[in-house]
Structure formats: C-alpha cells, structure tokens
Amino acid sequence: MKQLKRLLKASFRSILKNRMRSLLTSLGIIIGVSAVIVMVGVGEGSQKRIAQEISALGDNMIIVFPSFSQRGGVSRGAGSFNRFTMDDVEAIREEARLVRHVSAVVMSGGQIIANGNNWNTQIQGVDPDFKFIRIWKLASGDFFTERDNRSRKKVAVLGHTVAENLFGTMDPVGQKIRIRNTPFKVIGVLEKKGQDARGQDQDDIILAPSTTVLNRLKGDRFINMINASATSLEEIEKAQNEISQILRRQHKIEYGEDDDFFVANQTAITEMASETSRIMTMLLGAVAAVSLIVGGIGIMNIMLVSVTERTREIGIRMSVGARGSDILIQFLLEAVVLSLSGGIIGILLSAGIALILNTWTDIYAVLKPVIVIASFTFSGAVGVFFGFYPARKAARLNPIDALRYE
C-alpha cells in the first residue's frame, strides 16, 4: 500500500516533468472520453425527446394504415391496395367497445389565401374526436362539431404557425380563407405544440371536417388513415384486435388471408422510433470509442519514447535492486495515470459541452452515469492495454546494457 503510494507519487512526478508532452498524450484520451459521453448523451437525449413527443401525440393512440394485401405470401399487387372509406370508420365507431374515439384522417394540401397573404400548408380532414385523440387544445374559437362534419361545412381550424403567417397578431376566428380557391370560414385556432421529434413544425397545419376535405377538396372517397384511442392503456391490445376484426369483415377478408391494413399503437411506434435512435446512439458511441483507442495508441507511442529516453534511469533503478516487476509497475502506472487523468478531464469537458448544448442549442444531451463510469473505466483499460507493451519492454532491459546506454 505504502509502496503503491510512492509509486503513484513517482509516476505523477515524471508526468509533471513533461507537462506539455503529457497533456498532448492525454489529449487523445480526453477527446475520446468526452466524445463517447457527449455522443451517447446526445443520442440518449434525442431518444428521450422522441419518447416524450410520441406520448404527447395522444392518449392510448391507435393508428391504422392501409397496406398491401397478400395471399399465401404472394403480393396481389397495386390493384389489391385496399384503402379505407368512411364506412370503415363508422363501423369502428359503432361496434368497437374498447375504442373511445375514432377519426378518419384525410390528407390534402395547397395554397391558402387570406388577409392579402398566402401560405402553403398541409390540410388534414378529420372528425371532431380527433382533438381528443391527438390532445389538441384551442387557443381561441371552437373545434368543428359532428353536425359540421355531416353537412360538409366549409369551416377550418388553423394551426398556430398558419394563423401567424396569414393573420399576424390579428385573431383569425370569423375570418375567411381560401383553400385552393374554396372559401372556408375560420372557427378556431389551435394551441401551439412546437416541433415534433423529427424537427417538423406541428403547428403548420389546417384541420377541417373529414367529409369536407374528402368531397370538396379532394373529390375522393378514400381516407388515408384512421386514428383511434383505446378506453385505457391496458385495453389497447384488445382494442387493436377489435379494430382488426371489424376491418377484416368490412374488407371481406376470409379466414387464413392476411390483413390489408396495419394496426399500430403508440407504444409500438415509440419502440420503433427509439430503436432507430438507439442504433444511432450505438453507432455514434462506437465511432467515439475508436477515437479512445487511437488515444491509447498515442499513449503507447509516448511510453515507448519515454522508455528509450529513460533507459539509463531504468538501469540505475535495476542496479540498486529494482526487480523487473517494479519497473513494469512503474511504467504501467504512468500510462494508467496518464489515461485516467485524461479520462477525468474528458468527463469534465463532456459535462461542459453538454451544459453548453442544453443551454444554447436545441440539441439535448443527457449524461448517463453508466456511460460516464464505463468510459472512465475504458480509458483506464486503454492505459493498461497500451501501456503494457512499453512497460514490459522496460522491465526486460538488461541492467548492464541499460546503464551503458547513452
């Protein structure tokens, strides 16, 4: 123990004798460690944010997409592409006991003219329940009603961004807008939601009754997807099954045939998104880990130089009774002290970078203690691994040759 303390003191001293060199050597480790921590932190941060965003999407949300139907593994091609109709939505609304809200979603888009301004945005035709499924609140005015929907009324609810761009600070409620030359009356403005996980502005949207969009804007009878919400989180899988059963019957799919639609719930979507982001995190972490290894090679290089430079010192130590193992430990300890102090500085640096990112940019980084401890341990391991060869070289020197070394 006392021996170790003295050895540590000796290695610190020899590191401090060559301040500049030690700093440059550790720099590889410093950069490596902080890269690992920050990269993984940013990955974790975006993963967390995606999860938050998706859960903010709605309550126990279920999304139903159309998909290609297959029979016996053979795709029946584009002609078999069965889309949903309003009847499907009605059937779910009438029959599914575990589904609280259901809404058709009809996607459209176009140029909007109002108040002497114009703006291009996305128009979603939805049912009144949509506001519960996606948890949309109104900043002013009202959402459209079931009666508006049935009578294909030309009313619209504007997203915050749209309202701002068309009307500025003025309250748009009661104003007229023209969506692709069809006049609509603004009856409400949505509360601001901000960006979603992909950085898309969720407020750049106009909501209108699904029947209105379908008949007056698109002239079509197919809807793009169905959004629904289960009565509770526990019942979400059963609710999905109910929806599947209803849609299979609606689409006259026989027993043994595959679904021509795809039902996903919010958890599944969260998992999918965070899986993607986790792979990204691992990839970033791996790239950063490579830089740690490069840092280790830097340590090995300098330790080899140091062993050569200090051959005579090694000879002196051996002549007064140092065993090979004493020399090995001395040089190994020096490499480990170099790499571990690089690790500590790297951790502090990454904490600083994370703080700067979180304060001044939109990038959100989380410092996970596991990653901090792991990268610190890894930097120590790098020191041992890359310090071992030079240290062994030093330990194997012949004392006579070492003493004569000029």
Next chain:
Amino acid sequence: MMMKPVIEIKDIRKTYHVGEIDVHALRGVDMKVGAGEFLAIMGASGSGKSTLMNLIGCLDEPTSGQYFLDGIDVSDLSKNAYADIRNQKIGFVFQGFNLLPRTTALENVELPLFYDRTHRIRDPGSAATEALERVGLADRMDHVPNQLSGGQQQRVAIARALVNRPSILLADEPTGNLDSRTSVEVMSVFQELNAQGITILIVTHEQDISRYTRRIVTMRDGHIMSDEAVKKRLDAKTVLDTIKDENG
C-alpha cells in the same frame, strides 16, 4: 588481515557470444576478498576487469564456476533473486555517477530503500540523511544533480551505495570523470569508509588511484596476472594537504 571471505570466486568463466564469435572475457578466475578489505582491480581495457565487476555485482551471471557472496552460492539464481542481492548486499558507484536527474540528493540516496522488500531499515529518510552525512554532504540534501559539482555528485552516489548497509561497495572507475584533485577527495571518502570497516572493491586503470587501496589485483586477457598488497600506500588526507600547500 584476511577474515571470513565476503567474496569467494572459484574458477569463474564468462563467454559472450558476439555473432558467430565467442569472446572469452574471463577464462577461469579464482579470488577471495575478506571483510574490511580495500582492493583495486586493474588492467587494460579488454582485460576482463569490468566483466568480473559485473559478476561480483550480480548484474550478470557467470557461464561457469562458482561465486559465494557472504558464504552463499549465488552462481545460478533467478533475475529477481539477483535484484534482491543487489539491493541487500551490494552498493554500486559508477564512473558517470548515474544519479536520477531532477531528483534531489536525498531522494537519490533513498532509492535503494524504495526497493527493499525486507524493510530492515525502518526509517528511510533518516537512513539516507545519515548516509549523506557520512560523505560530508549534509548541507546539500535538497540539491538536484545539476546543482552539484562532479565530486559532490560522486559523493551522493557513494551515499546511495552505502544506505542499504551492503556487504561490499563496488566502484567502477569512480574517478574516471573527475579531475585529479576531486579524485583524491573521493578516494579520501573511500579510505574513511574503509577505516570504518566497509569492504570496498574498485575497478580502475589509473595506477595513482590504486595506490590509495590496500591490495591490487591485476588482470590481463581474462586471467589474474598478479595479486599483491600495496607497498607504499598513499593517504588521501595527506595528499590533499600537500596540494593545498602547493597552491597556497
């Protein structure tokens, strides 16, 4: 004068393999050194005196023959055992001083105690201070080597060799890098230590230096040529006084 032998060497041979050629550095050397002796090994370069010194100092092992140090056979031991013998029984003084740079005199002297696994010396700090006092450098303990003169550096090296209370002090050309006056000063330190009962063996090629010792072993071509007591022994103190008189 001969008491129980500290060193007993029987028919020691050492052959180096340099490429295809075998170099016979020692061709059968027998020697006994008693406790409290002060002897010089002399010879031209290539005579085998440095090889003999390395063998005695357990820096190297013989090709054949036997070597008893303090009555124990050390002819064929492991590297670690050799390291421990160097630590416990041998004190080295080199031509080039071989002090650790940027390290104080005191820390240099403490170095052998750092590797002492037996911990027979309880207080390394005071043992090192004591050793520096013995060589007259008590006031230079905190100086680093490049703040010291050659003679002072060599005295630090002698203190380092003494600190572990070795059975024998080995000096390889201890005056080789020093001017003649400083050489005499260093020899005076050796004579004082020998007077206190320390066994000293020096390797030198300078006739003058060998006359401060008590016994001269001369080597040539890996054999001992002669082994005789010093007849007109010089006293370093007296010589120093003479030099002073000449200059003053």
